[in-house]
Amino acid sequence: DGGITQSPKYLFRKEGQNVTLSCEQNLNHDAMYWYRQDPGQGLRLIYYSQIVNDFQKGDIAEGYSVSREKKESFPLTVTSAQKNPTAFYLCASSDRGGSTDTQYFGPGTRLTVL
C-alpha cells in the first residue's frame, strides 16, 4: 500500500539527548515536510525539502536538524538545543510536480522528554 510511515509511534527522551524520528514514504513524492503540534494549537512547520539533498528551514527550525539523502526518507533529529521538545510530530509529503500540492500526512510520533 502507498503511504507515509513514521516511527516510532511513541518516543521518550532524557534531557540532553538527541533523538531521531523516522519518516518514510512510498508515494514517489518529491517534497517532504516536518510539522510540530502542541496541545490546542495547529501545526507549525519545522523543515521542508523539495528535492533530494536540499532542505529549508520552516518557522520553528531552531533545535532541529534534517537530512534528505533519499527521496523516500526525511528523518528529523531533535537535538539537546531544543528547549521544549515534548510535542506531537507529523511528517507529510506532496507531489511537487503534480496537478495538486496537497500534503498527505503520516500517523505521527509523540515525543516526551523525561
Place this chain on the structure above:
Amino acid sequence: AQTVTQSQPEMSVQEAETVTLSCTYDTSENNYYLFWYKQPPSRQMILVIRQEAYKQQNATENRFSVNFQKAAKSFSLKISDSQLGDTAMYFCAFMKQPGSARQLTFGSGTQLTVLP
C-alpha cells in the same frame, strides 16, 4: 505573512444534522489554495477538502462542502448529515500558489463533537 483564524474552539452537533465551521484568513496573495483537514482521536491528519482560489465554484466532497468568499477572505466548511465518525479536530489551512515554498499555514483548530 499569512494568518489563519478559526474562532470556534469547540462545536457540537446532533447526529444527522448539519454544522458549519468557520475559517478566515489574511493574505495579500491573489492565487492560493485552501484546505480543511480533520484529525480524529487517532491524531492522523486526513484531508477533507481543497479549494483553489482561482475557482469560483465551491468545492464539494460527498457530505462536505465549502463556502469560499474570496473578497471576505472566508472559507467555511459545511458538514451535512453529521455522523459519529465526524467527531474530530478540524483544521483550516492556507498555501500560497506553488512557488519556492509550499508550506501550509494552519489555524488553531475547531473540536467538533457529533452527539448521538
